[in-house]
Amino acid sequence: MSARGVVQRQKGPIRATLLMASFGYKEADPDDIGFMTIIEQVEQRNAVVIEVDSDNNWLDIYAFTKDHITKAMDAIRSASKLEIGGAKAWHPTVLMAPVKVGQSGFTALLDLTPSGARPYMSPKARAATNGAEYGKLCTKWLNEFRQKLFQAAKQIRATPSEMRMRVSLGILLLQEWKKNTVEYTYGELENVVKRLGVRGTFSFSEMLGTAQLARNLLTKIYASPDCFEPVNTRIGKLEHIKPKHTLILTTGSLKVETEVIHVQESDSSKDVLRLGTAKGFRRERRSRAVEIATSCPEHKYDWNLAVHTRVPVASLPFSHDDIAKHSKLTRRADRHEFPDFAIRPEFIRAYQVEEIKGKTSLVFKLKGSVYCIEVAVYNILAAVGDADANRLEDGGCGVEFFRPDWDEVLSARNVAAGMRELSENCKELFPFWEKKLTDKDGIEAFVRRMAEVHELVSGLDDKPPVRAVRELAPQAEEEEDLLLSWEQH
Incomplete structure (x- = not known):
């Protein structure tokens, strides 16, 4: 032509x-x-x-x-040439986000797979391989996998507005669920990547209903080599999705995320925040939404830690112990509620911490709601703490909901004023901060919006949730934990 x-x-x-x-x-x-x-x-x-x-x-x-x-x-x-981080820029760090590539990734794959590299070897290959044979296998696997991803890349170039118009959350995930497959070939993976070619990073710790949904998401969308061509499936090892406390620190190109295991009282009568493994994620440079963790539903308390630290992309200058050591916890009147949480000034000065402004992702607007849903894939660059390097999950797909106007709210704040109080952020950015029964607007609106989220994802469950969302409406004589009902009983 x-x-x-x-x-x-x-x-x-x-x-x-x-x-x-x-x-x-x-x-x-x-x-x-x-x-x-x-x-x-x-x-x-x-x-x-x-x-x-x-x-x-x-x-x-x-x-x-x-x-x-x-x-x-x-x-x-x-x-x-497309600008990296731009609307139509697709490059290796985005396309290969769910997959740990390189020889270290291949070695981890061999360690995780009992039969070694069998899925990627000739049937005539011997059980043991020498260094040269291993190198050939590694190169062959990487080349084949990259080739399929490159083919998928040609199909997913689109502006965010175009993606929003032709893709919806329900269609995207429901199509995967209806296939009812338990493993992926390269061709099937290519079709998934075409529709999951989204930019952004966040954790897969959101409550999404039943454990069956966790199985669906992790087995249908989790693009990891030992999942789409598994020797031994890990479906039986999956645990129920449960609410988690998550602490997130973010840079322009790196997110550090650590799970809060529990809060314990020390001998000095000070509360100690014990944190789990800290993971480093690469993310896109441009920002649109806001990093958020709505993390403590079992204590009827949602807290949002949004901080930004300038650190090198490939390094984690602090450990989970550093964060725990510099965390300030203020015990609330109700001992069953999660304490108020803040980072001490020493940590802020040492690591130049300031509030984060946002991130990129694929966004879906909820009809009749101020909330949006985000879907994105991420990969782990590094980890510190209690992680077993050979068993560290390499990435995944996340689903979360947020308010689009948070970005404008944060932009209007005076960054030079110093560290903001976390409680102030929660009250300003998340209207259901404490979810008190006397706060009719907060409770009722929260129930409605959770119902909307539930409606979008409930079709993915092989079995319906144990209790319907409409049963979560608060009663005057009974204080109901709204989010506990999303756990499996």
Whole structure:
């Protein structure tokens, strides 16, 4: 298909073919107005004729001199390159987010798989392999896997608005559920990646109903090699999804997340926050929503820690012990409620902590609600604490809901004023901070919105939740923990 133009130019005798990159650049699409504008400008400025072959994603360039062709190629590469973090930028750190690649990832896969590299080896291969054979296996696996991801990359380039228009949360996840598959081939994985090619990072610790839903999400969407081509399935090892306390610190390109195991009283009569493994996640540079953890429903108390620390992307300068040591806990009147939580000034000064402004993700608006739902994939870059490196899950898919106006609220805050009180953040950003029965607006609105979230995800369960959301409406004579009903009893 020839490039469109008012003036038909004569083709030169010299021809060259420019193959567009699999990702990071615009596709050779004659229906893409922006791309064709680039082609027309290059034709005019470099005295060349360009034909677009969309089927093979390449350009045939005709000119009278090799210099004209070289300049045209350079101009096309420069003009069609997509900005990392932009709306249409897809690059390895995004596409391969759920998968730990490289020799370390392959080694971890072998350690986790009893039969070693059997899924990726010839049936005639011996049980034991030497270093050279191992290297070939590793290279073969990586190349095959990257090739499929690159093919998927060509299908998922789209602006966020286009993605929102043609994809909905229910359709996306329900399609996976209806397949009722327990393992993935490369082709099936490719189809999942096409629809899960979203940017952003957050944890998979949200309460989403029954344990069956956890099984569905983890086995249908969790893009890890030992899951889509498993030797021994890990379905039987899955635990019920339960509410967790989660502490999140974030940089422009890294998120550090640690689970709060419990709060214990020390000999000095001070409450000590015991934290679990801290994990480092890579995330996109541009920000849109807000990092949030709504984490303590069993104590009728939601807290949101949103802090931002400037640290190198590939390193974690602090451990979970550092965070615990510099955490200030204020015990609440009700001993069963989770204490108020803040980071001590020493930690703020040492690690330049300030409030986070947001993150990127694929967002779905809930009808009739101020809340949105986000779906994203993430990968773990590093971990400290009690983690077993060989058994550290490499990534996954997360679903969470939030209020879009939080970003504007945080932007309006004066960053130079110093660290904000966490309780103030909760009251301002999350209207159901304590969920008291006397707060009719907070309780009733919360029940309605949880019902909306439940309606979106309940279709994924093989069995309905034990108790319907409508039963969660608070009674005057009984104080009901709204979120406890989402656990399995």
